[in-house]
Amino acid sequence: MNVLIYLLPMALGLGLLGLFGFMWALKSGQYNDVEGAALRVLSDDDLPQK
């Protein structure tokens, strides 16, 4: 079971990475306009002009 000594911290580390990712997203305002974000994905302004 010694493998747990490595696996457990690794699993926790990955989880923490996700948690900090969420905190960063929250702090940078990515959750301020969730409805708008769903619509912005449809706009074509990032395509090269033909």
Place this chain on the structure above:
Amino acid sequence: MMTETVDLSLYAKPESAGTLGMDVAVEGIACGACIARIEGAVKSLPGVTDARVNYTNRRLHVAWRESEFEPSQILRTLQDNGYRGHPFVAQRAEQEEAAEARRLTRCLAVAGFAAMNIMLLSVSVWSGNVTDITPETRDFFHWASALIALPGAAYAGRPFFSSAWQALRARTLNMNVPISLGVILALTMSVVETANHAENAYYDSAIMLLFFLLVGRTLDHAMRRRTRAVAGNLAALRADTAHRFAGDELVNVPAAALKAGDRVLVRPGERVPADGDVINGASEIDDSLITGETARRKVAAGAKVYAGSLNYSGALTMRVTAAGGASLLDDIERLLEKAASAKSRTRRLADRAAAIYAPVVHLTAALTLVGWWLYGATLHDAVITAIAVLIITCPCALALAIPAVQVVASGALFKRGVILNSGDAIERLAEVDTVIFDKTGTLTLPEPRVVNAANIDPAVAQVAARLALSSRHPLAVALAREALSRAPFDNAVEEPGQGVRALIDGAEARLGSAAFCGVVQPVVAEPGLSHIFFRHGALACSFAISQRLRPDAVQAVQALRNLGLDLRILSGDRAAAVAPVAEALGIPNWIGELNPAQKIAHIDALKAQGRRVLMVGDGLNDAPALAAAHVSLSPISAADVTQAQADAVFLGERLAPVYDSVAIARRARGLMMQNLWLAAIYNAIAVPVAIAGLVTPLIAALAMSGSSVLVTLNALRAANKNSTLAEGDPS
């Protein structure tokens, strides 16, 4: 010739170095394409550094380099693209709620992370306990759980711990006291047990409890935040602009920017932007938003006018004495203070439940401890069992029972155009047995309408209504509401103070005063009823304009009566004006010509009989009565001060939201009681098991999540559509 510019400096706030920013509430954002169009148009303005639309809140944030840009261009650009923008400053309450919602979301994320990881370890331990886990591995898993749970609970539990601490310092008990105690004791016991190499630890129970409770609170806040944003936008939409004299020039400023001593021009058809004295001009003023009186008041130099009154006939120059309606009529201010201080703090259902629940739980745990000890168990085992009782009774279901229903019910109300100002309004609405209506602007529409349309040829009425589009006179505006086509005649000319004329189908059409139209003025007997005259060639007619009942008032009042409510009308208007309204609605209990103090006296008399009064009103004169009533509603057209007193505000022309509020609130309260009973039944089953010392962490986890899901599912029924008045346009 006077020139006009718009001064928006009040709304611009400094941001990063050298840039200013402004928030604009935008009307007309309906789809994703609007986002790109608005942002593209505003960003292309020279000097603008950033423009971003918040679609959820229907707002636009613009930043620009100072001194390189005139912010009024934003509004013009929006208008050119078919949107209406209203600059605004976010209210403090809204900002505070946004900060609180972010804090709760952070706590929720931490609790979720901790709960998932601990559950992973716990499931391993539980399955290991019935198979072949070694004690060393189990201890390792328990210590790993402690490493996650202790910092996780310290972070995610702060909203509960701080509230519980405040309650304890005030020597009261709220729901957060047993929650905090349960979490802290469960964690402490688990650490001690882990150190003793025990088989069971309760880290998962403690963290899962926090997670479930935080879900409830976060949802509650998300809902409240959204209603606040809508309310903020509506306030911005209503904000009037005023024409302020700067020397001899007129500058358009937001009414909120006026200061005492400013000279302001009020044109016909505009609302008075602040309290003040008339210094020049003569006109008729409609005070119905202030006093409920529908007959107009003649004013001339020296007269006092109040913010919210509508100017009818002539341009007035006034000197502001108090900006933004800050100086109320003195007696209203005094009455408001008295009513607010006399308002007995009704205790919220959740707090009442907590006050019964917390002592019972703590007593049960204490008795378990003493009982087992006397029975001969070791002190260690007795303490463990007692703490298990505390954990299993931890009010997961109880603490979700009421907020979950509140979230669903306020969401249902929001969909029907009712915006709640206070959280416990739902509970108080459900207890109502008497409804008191104001008349003007509450039972009737806030703006006057044509009342004799049935007597006039519809084709003629349409021509007159289209002609009325070219005038700003309030009577013409009322007539213009009937126009099906919104295109004004392009050759229409307005004769100030008389009316509008235009050449239509080869004949001159005139709309305005009797003399202007060459019609003999009929003798008007009814005060509150006004006429506007129309002549087209040889054809002449007159439109009677008056306050009209809300389109669904009769059905809504009948529906309220069917709920068993006692309905009354208390109006500040003349008895002659109230009687027909009361008769049309079938409300025998009505009184007119009441001043604010008399309205309060009536409400107090009803309260003394043990009645729970719902007051529905819009006028400034209703504000004290709204504050004095058990619970209060006001339409969105109400005076600002009045809205601030109301527990909820409803949108639109219909009166149905009043019925919907009571119906949904009653249903919600029923569900709250059901949920409380569910929680009680859950405890009745779980507590004996815990007292017997048979609770394992697995049982605790199942019981806790099971009961939480059950009350949440039950709460969803609060949005049931059957409990509201059928939609549809009765007009």
